[in-house]
Amino acid sequence: MSVQSQPLITRRAILKGAAGFHLGLLLRAGAEPLLLLARDLDPASEDPSQTPSMRMGAWLSVTPDGQVTLRVHKSEMGQGVRTGLAMILAEELDADWARVRVEQAPTDPDTYGSHSTAGSGSTSGNYQNLRRIGAGARLMFIQAAAARWGVSAESCVTEPGKVVHSASRRELGYGALADEAGRLTPPDAASLRLKAPAEFRIIGKGVNRVDSPDIVRGRARYTADVRLPGMAFAVVARCPVIGGRPGRYDEAAALAVPGVIRVLPVNRGVAVVAENTWAAMQGRDKLAVEWNLGANTGISDDSIRAGLRQASQSAPELPAGRAVSAEYDLPFLPHAAMEPLCCVAAVRADGADVWAPSQNPGDLKRTVATVLNLPQSAITVHLPLLGGSFGRNASSTVTEAVGLSRNMGRPVLLTWSREDDLRQDNYRPASHHRLRAALDAGGRPVAWQHRGAMAGGGAGERELTPPYDLQGLDLSMATASLAVPVGAWRSVIHSAVVFVNESFMDELAAAAGQDPLAYRRRFLTNRRVLGVLDRAAAEIGWSDTLPAGAGRGIACAACFGSYVATAVELTVEGGSQVRLRRVVVAVDCGLPVNPRGVESQIQGAAIDGLSTAFRAAVSLKGGGVQQSSFHDFEWFRLGDAPPIEVHLVTGNSSSPGGVGEVGYPTVAPAVANAIFAATGRRLRRLPMTELTVIGAAPVAAPTLVPATATSVPPEPTATAAAASPTPAVEPTATGQPAAEQDKLFMPRLGGS
């Protein structure tokens, strides 16, 4: 990923006459842009023909009361981008952080450039631009103050939220200067002096997430929380088999459910539109759709594994030496964001408003315009907070919702059920990997071969290359055409390849009879990888004595412009019970804009890594995904989570690297390597379902139903009801009915 591109500043801008008293620093309509980007800087940008302008007023405004509003053009999905990008703007503006408010920028790629939030590139790709915009505005405040005082701009400095004339100690707040500053000609970008890192007051210091106060009060708005006058609520019955289509269904039965308004076919399913979501779900369950299952009913875990092996090519003979070989298998992974996919569409004859949890709202705007055959200017895409995302794509939901709203002539909120979300995803591709190496007498690999196949797309040599200085690399991954839809998933190709490479590196160390850390260090010349590896090893106490049954594993990687090493310490009891003792992650992400945010992302990615290492994945049978909800797609819960320490290695770069994804890839191999260290057993297939994680928490998750419930809880709402368990009424693992067991966990308020 290229992260070092600089914006191309081509023109001096003309910024005149703020359009109104309260909107100082707002660009006059039609004026020339301040900064012009040659192209979007995001690594994920697909459309190089875009030449977005960066108008200062689009990014920030200051009102006379000193309130600073900063706009962020990327999707907030928990990675803290609204906080981080605002910190960058505020830093160079020298804003008083306590007076900063953050707003989501309108979806307007012509003004903001690409809104695509992907590839861990939001911060690295916008760092310089946002600094320039902030610095330009700051200079205008200085100029406005200098003019008022009749002194030179050079004799003035800024302190948070104000301009200070050093000699006379006079000062004026930004609010008092906003109107005058907004009327000045913006500075030539070449004349801007950006702060030296030593001058930073906000960047690198860490601030609290700007969205938390709303989140903890239930005021944060996600897509499904949008309420519009006359809004209807829809769900869709979808075929349990991939690619299946609806045949006959009982429309009358669905319409007979109180609250159901219409039944409408959509692309691959049948939608029920109602006055509330529950009525729509009830109606959907009455449809009794007869599915045309299509050609994919033969797909199963076995057929996938066979297909991947078949697609894998063979490698040439290994040179002489000690041969080591191993095969690794990785499963399909769903995104399973906490917020199931959803969309609100309000379509009118002449335009539409759409709300969706999208990582690429600019793209959605084009999609909606195409679907409705309207100009893009008639489409407004709103971007609420995303309830997680991890790479999922929201466009299919949007297309369905737009169609439903057009048909209904009223706004529609389409909710995917959790079952839909798990079973109709674009999955992280399953893959098969065959690794072979030949070691010389000293244990050095003289050949390293990687062959394999990945569902829906292969991988290039660069992506398969381990971070070591090795000779004789021979790397290729073929594409296996399996019908299972695939898509980007947190850390994309690295999610698979780092597990494979770092497991295999450990196997080579074992074959060479060398310590896994020392063996890695022998072949590492990348200073930054070495730096994180050494830090993780030091923090976990790599050479400290371990209790019986315990083991430590380590793994490292370079991706998304950052460097990471994870060390895991665990014990294995009774052959299969794993107790996670510690997870230590060292990260070098260059300049950490918000260190607290970096820590949070790495901790979260570690939970992803542990969940998917031990138990979370989807399995397929009869052409469909078997898991339906969080009782069988078993994500880690609080009691499973070990202490996770994050250590930042800084000082190696003055620009930020990617953070959202880098924490994931090294976790599973560090776990596998630790299991090997503890038991001598090498696990090469994820998830490692032969192991159980034990912790302090009860193994079974309680289901909380009211102690005096008078009715039976509703049936789960899955389309394929037969496959959906009913956790509410099933006894739990401890043999107690859930309703009784929950008292153990949740005593009543005011109870003795």
Place this chain on the structure above:
Amino acid sequence: MATIRLNVNGQAQSLDLPPEMPLLWVLRDVLNLTGSHYGCGVGSCGACTVHLDGEAVHSCLTPLSSAAGRTVTTIEGLSPDGSHPLQQAWVATDAPQCGFCQAGQIMAAAALLAANPRPTPDQVDAGMSANVCRCGSYTRIRAAIQQAAGMALATAGGER
């Protein structure tokens, strides 16, 4: 269908709705209290957790009829101004990532602390085990609960 009366966040409500309608959808789609989230609808995630007479329940599995005559508290009603010790601690520790699960996490933690102001780490693990955070914010949820427990005890003069 008979009118069902209940109290939601201090307000009396009379609802002419099917008695079997899950409380979650009553809150979200009828009363427009959208802070409690739909994450699964089958009691597997905890995103919908609310209090029924102070007890944490999955509102997606709680029929409206079983809330009749009772008091429902949602995240919107946990405190008038976000000042509940857990809300403060959640902000101070930056516990939320995407935030979608956090209403449920906070409501579960609030019921836990109300019943047991000084939970051991194991009791916290157990009390929070009905809730999933897909973003993996557990390290900070733990820290926030500890911080809030301390805060609440300090305010109450440390008494049980």
